[in-house]
Amino acid sequence: xxxxxxxxxxxxxxxxxxxxxxxxxxxxxxxxxxxxxxxxxxxxxxxxxxxxxxxxxxxxxxxxxxxxxxxxxxxxxxxxxxxxxxxxxxxxxxxxxxxxxxxxxxxxxxxxxxxxxxxxxxxxxxxxxxxxxxxxxxxxxxxxxxxxxxxxxxxxxxxxxxxxxxxxxxxxxxxxxxxxxxxxxxxxxxxxxxxxxxxxxxxxxxxxxxxxxxxxxxxxxxxxxxxxxxxxxxxxxxxxxxxxxxxxxxxxxxxxxxxxxxxxxxxxxxxxxxxxxxxxxxxxxxxxxxxxxxxxxxxxxxxxxxxxxxxxxxxxxxxxxxxxxxxxxxxxxxxxxxxxxxxxxxxxxxxxxxxxxxxxxxxxxxxxxxxxxxxxxxxxxxxxxxxxxxxxxxxxxxxxxxxxxxxxxxxxxxxxxxx
Numbered sequence: 001x002x003x004x005x006x007x008x009x010x011x012x013x014x015x016x017x018x019x020x021x022x023x024x025x026x027x028x029x030x031x032x033x034x035x036x037x038x039x040x041x042x043x044x045x046x047x048x049x050x051x052x053x054x055x056x057x058x059x060x061x062x063x064x065x066x067x068x069x070x071x072x073x074x075x076x077x078x079x080x081x082x083x084x085x086x087x088x089x090x091x092x093x094x095x096x097x098x099x100x101x102x103x104x105x106x107x108x109x110x111x112x113x114x115x116x117x118x119x120x121x122x123x124x125x126x127x128x129x130x131x132x133x134x135x136x137x138x139x140x141x142x143x144x145x146x147x148x149x150x151x152x153x154x155x156x157x158x159x160x161x162x163x164x165x166x167x168x169x170x171x172x173x174x175x176x177x178x179x180x181x182x183x184x185x186x187x188x189x190x191x192x193x194x195x196x197x198x199x200x201x202x203x204x205x206x207x208x209x210x211x212x213x214x215x216x217x218x219x220x221x222x223x224x225x226x227x228x229x230x231x232x233x234x235x236x237x238x239x240x241x242x243x244x245x246x247x248x249x250x251x252x253x254x255x256x257x258x259x260x261x262x263x264x265x266x267x268x269x270x271x272x273x274x275x276x277x278x279x280x281x282x283x284x285x286x287x288x289x290x291x292x293x294x295x296x297x298x299x300x301x302x303x304x305x306x307x308x309x310x311x312x313x314x315x316x317x318x319x320x321x322x323x324x325x326x327x328x329x330x331x332x333x334x335x336x337x338x339x340x341x342x343x344x345x346x347x348x349x350x351x352x353x354x355x356x357x358x359x360x361x362x363x364x365x366x367x368x369x370x371x372x373x374x375x376x377x378x379x380x381x382x383x384x385x386x387x388x389x390x391x392x393x394x395x396x397x398x399x400x401x402x403x404x405x406x407x408x409x410x411x412x413x414x415x416x417x418x419x
Contacts, residue, residue, distance in 0.1 A: 038087060041352035043117035049085075049351065050092045051077075051338060052116035054108050054131075055123040055145075057097040062248070065276065065327050066123050069145060070095055072331020073120045075314045080339055087346035091339070093120065102130050113138055117342075118356055120335045121145050125196050132157065139353040141341070141360060143334040147272070147297060148196040149418045152381050158337060158360060160330070161297025161372045161385045164197060164246065164271060165204025166413060170388040171269050171295045172208040173410030175242060181267050182241055184213030189235035191219045191228060191255065192246035201246035201271060204416070211412050216244075226250055232258040242267045249276035256284040256292065265291070272296045277325055277400035280393070288393045294401055296389045298333065298372050301326040301399025305370025312398065324398040329371045337375075340366060373407035386413050 035046065043050040053073055055066035070093075077091045085091060094115055096108035105127040112119075113134075119142040122128055128144040128151065135142050135156050142157055149163040162170070176182045190205045192198030202218055209216040217238055219231040232255055235243060243266060245255055252274045259266065268291050275294045279285070299305060301324045302312040308329055315328045337360070344359035345351055366375040366384075375384035387407035394402045 036088060036349075038346065038349045039352050039355065041117060041355070042113075043115055044089070044351045047089055048092050049087070049089045049342065050094055050116045051335070052112045052119045053093060053095045053121050054098055054105060054112060054119065054127070055095065055121060056100040057095070059100040062100050062123060062273075064278065064323075065273075065325070066097075066145075068322070068325045068327040069121050069123065069331035069334070071315065071319055071322065072311070072328040072333075073335040075311060075318065075328070076332045076335035076339060078318075079314070086339065086342045087351060093335075098124070098127060100124055100127075102126050105131060109134065113140060116140075117351065117353060118338050119143065120338055121331065128157070129196065139357065141338065141353065141356050143337065145330075145334075146197065148200045149383065150196055150200065152383065152418065155380065156357060158334075158377070159384065160333060160337060161375065161383070162388050163204075163383050163418060164201040165207070165418065166383060166386050166416065167271055167295040167297070167388045168201050168204035168244065168246070168269075169208040169413050169416055170386075170408050170410050171293070171390060172205055172212065172214075172244070173412065174390055174405070174408055175267065175269060175293070176212050176214070177410075178405075182212070182214060185215075186241040187215045187217060187239050188242045188244060189217045189219060189231075189238070189240040190244040190246070191221060191231050191235075191251070192244075193223055193248075194220050195223075197273070198246045201244075205244050207416060208410075208412070221247065221251070223248065226254060228254040229258050232264065233262060236262060236264045240266065242269065244268075245270040245274050248273050249279055252288075252292070253279055253282060253284050256287040259291070260284070260287045268292045270294055272298075272330075275393075275401070277323055280395040280400050285395055289395060292393045293404070294391045294393065296326065296330075296391065297385070298326060298330045299370055299389055300391045300397070300401035300403050301329065302397075303370065303403055307332075307369025307371035310369065311371065324400075326399050326401060333368050333371050336368060336371075337363070337366065337377075381418075383418055 056062040098105035123145040299308045341360035345355045363377045373385040373387035387409045391401040
């Protein structure tokens, strides 16, 4: 992926161009106090609180995942509204599609921003990097669908769960100390996207490899690279005993297919963006079931815990024909975190953007019923959790994943310095 600085510059340029056309647009709601004595800001009226989502609903690669996250957002909102809403107001979700295009995302943001109090999810590392300066300027609390540790430095970006680097540390430790798939002195390969996602994950794997006595060989790729034959063949020649993958599902399919075709029978460890249950309807299904392990901040779909079971039941009831996907869990939690912050803000009679940000920073030990590990948002710059869900692929399971363990944290993880 292009660098953060390049996307930030592009985003700033696009937003500057758009500003002239949006400067006279009135925000819905505004700072003031209603009849209930609650201060209100954009997106808040006496009857409603509007939240936004900027996602990929139409793209070929991330579109199915973006749609599932929106559906998860809406499941939480439906539950809250059925119980009477928050602060005497019903929640409403306003959704914009960017098709995984930064320029379209800047347009979507300019249209959405005046209407909402916060954003339940913003999909895409390039979009998040481009929009972060404007998010900060507008004081708009936003949940990015990204887990890069660099995002922790922004006071208005809510990074849920663990970060990409921590997930890789936990996963590599699990492979080495628990499953005994790797041993001191082994070489491993790490294929990763250019940009924040891949760089953050590679930093984690490199740190963990040093602690575990492993040698890691990195191979940086672009998001558009679909055939990874050269990278996998090179890793085989270098004697790699495992392949780590920080990319998208289509790269996972390529790696699984190439390893099978060249007789490289090694474990593959990927992260949340690298798995889509749709892969199990392709010729690489058997290879994935045999060799792939998936790291996520959120539980597998329908996992044996109250939260995942509740979301799975609600998802099936509302979307009976939609494919099961654990991103429904993540979408639910991303709305739930803003919902908990709204409840706190209501208690403090401050439904302004700054009131929402202040309230979110008071959430500690947030229990999601097992959808994610308990989260603490009270420490700026720190991840909300340092535990990772580690799952194996099983085509017979709804959503395609089965947890190998509960939320897992390596003994060495607390020694790692997130940046």
